[in-house]
Amino acid sequence: MSTRSKLPAFAVSLVVLAALGLGGCNFGDAKSQAAAPPPPTVIASQPIVKTITEWDAYTGRFAAVESVEVRARVSGYLTDIHFKDGQLVKKGDLLFTIDRRPFALAVSSAEADLKVAEAALNFARQELKRAAALVTSQNVPERIYEERESGVRQAEARVLASRAALDRAKLDLEFTEVRAPVSGRIDRHTVSVGNLIAGGETDATLLTSIVSLDPIHVVFDVDQNAYLRYVRAAQAGTRPSSRDNASPVRIGLPDDSGFPHAGALDFLSNQIDRASATIRARAVVDNKDLLFTPGLFARVQLLGRGSYDAVMIPDEAVTVDQASRVVFVVKDGKAELRNVKLGPMVDGLRVVREGLSAEDVVVTSGLQRIRGGQQVVVDARDTNGVVKTARVSPEENTR
Incomplete structure (x- = not known):
């Protein structure tokens, strides 16, 4: 027999022996089965119920x-500037001086005109007195008396006109000293000494500007949904009306932690802006230390809701399920998905308006490892992370 004829028979023998060896293995042995994974461990606690005020x-x-x-009321050449750019000024402080000489001459001229008018009036009164005596004796016609009486009235009118012209000239002379109309911080001067400035009611030259600092306003816009909520709360008696009461306002600057400054609402617009669907609100704030400056941004908190008992949980306990906000609640040892309606953050906790009660046990850590309806092991802790109970076994969770 050749070598080629012996190889197939030898290969067949190996296949048969292998089949017999495999047949002796026990695939049903329990040790070969994959062990079921243990239930995931989560940290859970009951919500905190606390009396809060929402902002x-x-x-x-x-x-x-x-x-x-600040603009000039009379025209003339600027002769003096009496302030430093950016300084604080008080109401009535002298700021600018316009050349007084032409206006002083106008006052002198008006005074002279007044004296002439007063002398003419005295003469007219004397003439009237003489005519009155002659009319009684019928030595002059009554028409002469009437003419002199009219002359007196005209002289009196000229005196009044001269006095008004003198008052106007004195007022123009006073306007050559431009004084601060309000107290506050002044801006830079826009016109230098020696320039001719225009005065009057129109096209008057802008000299500078002043803004008051104490008190100061903070202005912000409230969206129409919040406005409606405030109105309905006022009607229900759970929040004071912002129109009839000085609602408290808390203020924080960009570099502040929290809202350390206080103010009060003093104005609410009478209409909703059509473009932005907001209503303009304004609060007044004390600024004795001059910390606040007009134009500075601020974070503002307005009283949103009166005091009430709120259900609160850590914000990390909230997750998103499509468009809904949900939390996991442990019930009968299983994780149950619960839709919730959330409120603001207060003292580091999230307010839950709807969906939870104080008796529910809410998963606060380990949310990524569980799904709705899954058996879980609870490591119960309070919201500060302090262990309240020992680890609970799956059997105890299902009791």
């Missing part, structure tokens, strides 16, 4: 209570 957050900007553009 709604807005972005505002400081604005001066009084803002004045």
Whole structure:
């Protein structure tokens, strides 16, 4: 027999022996089965029920209570500037001086005109007195008396006109000293000494501007949904009306932690802006230390809701399921998905308006490892992370 004829028979023998060896293995042995994974462990706790006051957050900007553009009332050459750019000024402080000489001459001329008019009046009264005596004796016609009486009235009118001209000239002379109309911080001067400036009611030259600082306003816009909520709360008696009461306002600057400054609402617009669907609100704030400056941004909190008992949980306990906000609640040892309606953050906790009660046990950590309806092991802790109970076994969770 050749070598080629022996190889197939030898290969067949190996196949048969292999089949017999495999047939002796036990695939049904329990040790070969994959062990079921243990239930995931989560940290859970009951919500905190606490009496709180809600504050709604807005972005505002400081604005001066009084803002004045300083302009000249008379025309002339600027002769003096009596302030430093950017300094604080008080109402009535002298700021600019316009050349007084032409206006002083106008006052002298008006005084002279008044004296002439007064002398003419005295003469007219004397003539009237003489005519009255002659009319009684019928030595002059009554027409002469009437003419002299009219002359007196005309002289009196000229005196009044001269006095008005003199008062006007004195007023123009006073206007050559431009004084601060309000107290506050002054801007830079826009015209230098030696320039001819225009005065009057129209096209008057802008000299500088002043903004008041204490008190100061903070202005912000409230969206129409929040406005409606405030109105309905006022009607229900759970929040004071912002129109009839000085609602408290808390303010924080960009570099502040929290809202350390306080103010009070003093104005609410009478209509909703059609373009932005917001209503303009304004609060007044004390600024004795001059920390706030007009134009500065601020974080503003307005009283949103009166005091009430709120259900609160850590914000990390909330997750998103499509468009809904949900939390996991442990019930009968299983994770149950619960839709919730959320409120603002207060003292580091999230307010839950609807969907939870104080008795529910809410998963606060380990949410990524569980799904709705899954058996879980609870490591119960309070919201500060302090262990309240020992680890619970799956059997105890299902009791």
